[in-house]
Amino acid sequence: MKKPILVVGNWKMHLNTQEASTLVHRLSQSIKVHRSVEVVIAPSLLSLQPLSLEIDRRKFRLAAQDAYFKDEGAFTGEVSFTMLRDLVHYSIVGHSSRRISFNETLEVVREKVNAAVRNGIVPILCVGETKEEHDAGETKQVLHDQVTSAISGLTSEDIRDVVVAYEPVWAIGTGDPEKPESIKRNIDYIRMQVRELYGETAASEVRLLYGASVEPDFVHGILSIEGVDGLLVGGASLNHKQFAAIIDGAYQIAITRS
Numbered sequence: 001m002k003k004p005i006l007v008v009g010n011w012k013m014h015l016n017t018q019e020a021s022t023l024v025h026r027l028s029q030s031i032k033v034h035r036s037v038e039v040v041i042a043p044s045l046l047s048l049q050p051l052s053l054e055i056d057r058r059k060f061r062l063a064a065q066d067a068y069f070k071d072e073g074a075f076t077g078e079v080s081f082t083m084l085r086d087l088v089h090y091s092i093v094g095h096s097s098r099r100i101s102f103n104e105t106l107e108v109v110r111e112k113v114n115a116a117v118r119n120g121i122v123p124i125l126c127v128g129e130t131k132e133e134h135d136a137g138e139t140k141q142v143l144h145d146q147v148t149s150a151i152s153g154l155t156s157e158d159i160r161d162v163v164v165a166y167e168p169v170w171a172i173g174t175g176d177p178e179k180p181e182s183i184k185r186n187i188d189y190i191r192m193q194v195r196e197l198y199g200e201t202a203a204s205e206v207r208l209l210y211g212a213s214v215e216p217d218f219v220h221g222i223l224s225i226e227g228v229d230g231l232l233v234g235g236a237s238l239n240h241k242q243f244a245a246i247i248d249g250a251y252q253i254a255i256t257r258s
């Protein structure tokens with residue numbers, strides 16, 4: 001059976017609980033139940049609990065944007081994957097905001113991937129090169145290091161559920177996504193890393209997303225690239241009309257794929 005196209009909305013540090021609830025309500029009115037498209041929203045941690053009670057589960061699944069890798073203990077200010085396990089299906093791990101603004105190292109990202117999997121939460125591992133790395137021609141090296149180190153603690157069974165989002169950091173929030181040829185090259189390269197570590201079955205089952213400046217007009221072009229299994233959407237997921245248009249675009253592609 002074909003995998004549904006995965007569309008994830010990362011709301012980052014936007015919207016209070018009331019605003020989050022209003023946005024979900026509007027989105028719910030604008031989208032249909034599509035079995036061929038899986039829609040995931042990642043609101044702030046504070047909104048996860050109320051939204052888990054409000055959402056139509058046929059339309060949405062929830063993701064955390066981050067969590068701490070220890071399951072429990074004296075870690076003031078942190079929330080663990082263990083605490084989130086009944087609330088979310090997915091968690092974003094290693095988003096460039098975390099790597100850059102919060103100095104998350106390759107080791108921390110690996111610990112978080114392991115903790116998510118240990119707690120039955122599917123990690124959406126974000127990888128991608130910065131502008132400096134891009135300009136210096138280091139993209140492959142960066143993707144190799146970020147992917148292989150993050151998944152090296154998993155088994156070949158675990159890896160099949162993992163989602164990897166390729167997000168060129170220099171294209172995030174610019175309104176200008178990466179060119180299709182480069183997306184294809186980098187997505188193929190990420191899948192090759194998985195194949196080399198875990199074999200062909202794992203490589204064909206792992207879901208790979210593209211993220212960075214995904215807007216409705218670009219959906220058809222990006223999802224037509226072979227090997228792209230979905231989208232990670234930032235800014236456009238905060239607007240119900242735009243996010244619904246992205247989901248609809250994904251649905252149109254899903255119809256042509258089936």
Ligand code: PGA
Nearest residue numbers: 172173212213233234235
């Ligand atoms: P953007 O963000 O869609 O606003 O570029 C993507 C992301 O950071 O995940």
